[in-house]
Amino acid sequence: MTPAPVESRTAAPEPDVPQDPLGEGAVNILLLGTDARGAEDMTGNADTILLVHVPADRESVYLVSVTRDMWVPIPGLGEGKINSAFSRGGTETMRDAVSDLLGGVGIDYVIQSNFAGFIALTRAMGGFEVDNQHHSTVTVISTGRVVDFPQGRITLENTDGLIYVRERMRLPLGDLDRTERQRAALVGMMEKVGRAKEDPLAFAELVAMLYRNVKVTGDLSVEDAIALGPLVANLEREDVVGLMVPITGFGTRAGQSVNLVDEAQTAALGRALVSGEMDAYVEEFGTDYAP
Numbered sequence: 001m002t003p004a005p006v007e008s009r010t011a012a013p014e015p016d017v018p019q020d021p022l023g024e025g026a027v028n029i030l031l032l033g034t035d036a037r038g039a040e041d042m043t044g045n046a047d048t049i050l051l052v053h054v055p056a057d058r059e060s061v062y063l064v065s066v067t068r069d070m071w072v073p074i075p076g077l078g079e080g081k082i083n084s085a086f087s088r089g090g091t092e093t094m095r096d097a098v099s100d101l102l103g104g105v106g107i108d109y110v111i112q113s114n115f116a117g118f119i120a121l122t123r124a125m126g127g128f129e130v131d132n133q134h135h136s137t138v139t140v141i142s143t144g145r146v147v148d149f150p151q152g153r154i155t156l157e158n159t160d161g162l163i164y165v166r167e168r169m170r171l172p173l174g175d176l177d178r179t180e181r182q183r184a185a186l187v188g189m190m191e192k193v194g195r196a197k198e199d200p201l202a203f204a205e206l207v208a209m210l211y212r213n214v215k216v217t218g219d220l221s222v223e224d225a226i227a228l229g230p231l232v233a234n235l236e237r238e239d240v241v242g243l244m245v246p247i248t249g250f251g252t253r254a255g256q257s258v259n260l261v262d263e264a265q266t267a268a269l270g271r272a273l274v275s276g277e278m279d280a281y282v283e284e285f286g287t288d289y290a291p
Helices: 086-100 114-124 161-165 175-196 201-213 222-227 229-233 263-275 280-283
Strands: 027-034 046-054 062-067 073-074 079-080 111-112 128-132 137-138 147-148 152-156 216-217 238-244 248-255 256-260
Touching: 027 086, 027 238, 062 229, 073 256, 079 086, 079 248, 086 111, 114 201, 114 222, 128 161, 128 175, 128 201, 147 161, 147 222, 147 263, 152 161, 161 175, 175 201, 175 229, 175 238, 201 222, 263 280
Parallel strands: 027 111, 062 238
Antiparallel strands: 027 046, 046 062, 073 079, 111 216, 128 152, 137 147, 248 256
């Protein structure tokens, strides 16, 4: 079971102090990107599983990816690849699987999108920039179009954002590098939304558009999302730390190729998320995700 949010998050704000829509204390948001293609279809497997940890001081953000092929216990369903928790048991089962993997960390909100939603998000923002670590070239099977992603700072627009975050076959560490691309895309999107804060009306329209293209589980209204503008705008790229739930390597389970959890380090990561000592975790283990 997912632990209930700590009581301090629901405390009333002090007089004359702007209320943080996220309340008090650290907040954890689970982002799920499914492989469903229809605009209204939120089923399928979870290609992107990413926990956004916002510390109590709101001065940084930690992006913690979970590889889709990680072999884990799935609540009520035995064991399996963690991405199947969503297709087999839905949002709550996926949330519980991620929480259990990380030592019972509370997850306050779940935000889901799919192929069509991600393309709509990219277009609504007019594209976004990423720091691309590995050059790759992708040929789109349906059209024959060749998309080149050079190393360095690049801009992703239209459908290229989705192509970028889905690519793995031509990357040195395959799906592990794909999680890095997903984190890079989220950083770029956060930066683009933060810049839009300079025009309050345009910002509100953009956030409302983004909100309409995702499914939110948890008490986070579109008004709350708009009120988060100052938090996003005050963050710089260096304030966002990218991590991956650690693995020891690769193996086979039930005839499937899987990623094997580094149980000791993952336990340390879970404790850091619960205690709010993520800086100490990064200092000890670093941010490298290669097994």
